[in-house]
Amino acid sequence: MSDFLKEAQDLFPYTQAMRRDFHIHPELGFQEIRTSGIVAKELEELGLEVTKGVGKTGVVGYLDGAKPGPTLLLRFDMDALPIHEETGAEYSSTNPGVMHACGHDGHTAIGLTVAKILTKHKDQLSGNVKFCFQPSEEGTNGEEVGGNLMMIRDGVLENPKVEKTLSLHLWNSQPLGWIHAGGGPMMAGAEAFTLKLTGKGGHGAAPDSTIDPIVCAAQIVTALQTVVARNVNPLKPAVISVTSIQSGKAFNVIPQTAELLGTIRTFDEETRALVLKRFEEIVRGISASMNCEVEIALQQVTAPVINNPEVATSVAKSAKQVFPQTEIASQTYLTMGAEDMGWMQEKVDGCYFYIGSANAEKNLTYGHHHPKFDFDEQALINGVALMSAAAADLLK
Ligand SMILES: [Zn+2]
Ligand SMILES: [Zn+2]
Numbered sequence: 001m002s003d004f005l006k007e008a009q010d011l012f013p014y015t016q017a018m019r020r021d022f023h024i025h026p027e028l029g030f031q032e033i034r035t036s037g038i039v040a041k042e043l044e045e046l047g048l049e050v051t052k053g054v055g056k057t058g059v060v061g062y063l064d065g066a067k068p069g070p071t072l073l074l075r076f077d078m079d080a081l082p083i084h085e086e087t088g089a090e091y092s093s094t095n096p097g098v099m100h101a102c103g104h105d106g107h108t109a110i111g112l113t114v115a116k117i118l119t120k121h122k123d124q125l126s127g128n129v130k131f132c133f134q135p136s137e138e139g140t141n142g143e144e145v146g147g148n149l150m151m152i153r154d155g156v157l158e159n160p161k162v163e164k165t166l167s168l169h170l171w172n173s174q175p176l177g178w179i180h181a182g183g184g185p186m187m188a189g190a191e192a193f194t195l196k197l198t199g200k201g202g203h204g205a206a207p208d209s210t211i212d213p214i215v216c217a218a219q220i221v222t223a224l225q226t227v228v229a230r231n232v233n234p235l236k237p238a239v240i241s242v243t244s245i246q247s248g249k250a251f252n253v254i255p256q257t258a259e260l261l262g263t264i265r266t267f268d269e270e271t272r273a274l275v276l277k278r279f280e281e282i283v284r285g286i287s288a289s290m291n292c293e294v295e296i297a298l299q300q301v302t303a304p305v306i307n308n309p310e311v312a313t314s315v316a317k318s319a320k321q322v323f324p325q326t327e328i329a330s331q332t333y334l335t336m337g338a339e340d341m342g343w344m345q346e347k348v349d350g351c352y353f354y355i356g357s358a359n360a361e362k363n364l365t366y367g368h369h370h371p372k373f374d375f376d377e378q379a380l381i382n383g384v385a386l387m388s389a390a391a392a393d394l395l396k
Helices: 004-010 012-024 033-045 105-121 147-153 213-231 269-289 309-321 339-348 376-396
Strands: 049-054 058-064 068-075 126-134 162-175 184-187 189-197 236-245 257-266 293-300 305-307 349-358
Touching: 004 012, 004 105, 004 376, 012 033, 012 105, 012 376, 033 049, 033 058, 033 105, 033 126, 033 162, 058 105, 058 147, 068 105, 068 269, 068 339, 105 126, 105 162, 105 376, 126 147, 147 339, 162 309, 162 339, 162 376, 189 213, 213 236, 213 257, 213 269, 236 269, 257 269, 269 293, 305 309, 305 339, 305 349, 309 349, 309 376, 339 349, 349 376
Parallel strands: 068 126, 068 162, 162 349
Antiparallel strands: 049 058, 058 126, 184 305, 189 257, 189 293, 236 257
16 A cells, blocks of 8 residues: 555655745636636646636646546645735735635645645556646635636536545644544535615704614614524534624714624525524514615625535545554534535535644644734645545445
């Protein structure tokens, strides 16, 4: 059997150099021009069949295994966030206000290294690999949909048809060495909502001659809390958060309109349908009772990430072989955060696994999306080794 951990260790200088280069030059979603250019060049140098512009700035490298078999898609996201970096690291962002604060620089570097390793082993592969470098995981960034759905619409799951997917996330909520590969739900499905309330503006001292959208908005925010508290089964996770209220500018003017933004998170379709129904009933009911008009815009941001039990078991088995000293976590590990791999995993069986990346001794414990977020680069080795082994094992 191949020693993927040793190969990942040997290639660490490459992985680290690529990661730091991406970190120094972060790019926002659908603007990953430099990043995807480097990715395409590296994949071409390996002799892979490379397709650019899949989902705008996405890149796909195709590796034809020596023997016939299924097609496996490995997904690596490439985008950065609109955050100004405060790590003080020598490889800090040189793009002001833009930062790799989620670890996608590491994911891209891991993907390129895995491509090197699996290309070297292509004689042993029964099947094919699509190395899928995805743009804009963090949001739609002004486009109609995010990177994962955009790549699906551009046909990344077809020709040849993808039968399984693997993807990973470096995970700073857990220490270096922790590895999770388990079946079932992983990350919540997410909706984004916008509510536009229209009342009747007027003098702040004459509320009786107005229809106050602020009072209406306040009632809606309060009443929405009852959906999770009083409608959803207490054993089922769900979230409704109102994250923005914009209305009014002056102390003596009751404004005409109020706009609310927020998000809804659920794991299963039954809970989702219930929450969406109650959400709309409450918003429309309170607006009507307050004489406000309301426009509701709801967008499904992503489906939940649900791991296929068989693929997850295979990944956990690979993990045990690569890291014999480590106890691989496989128990339910839910987060209400969302991840757009949910779209691909809704269509194709897959496993999304976590690689612990925090290190308290090196003060690398800040959470994802924090301006001081950074991870222990040794986690890159674990990510490369496990992704390579898990892919090779699925194409045995
Ligand atoms: Zn993120
Ligand atoms: Zn992320």
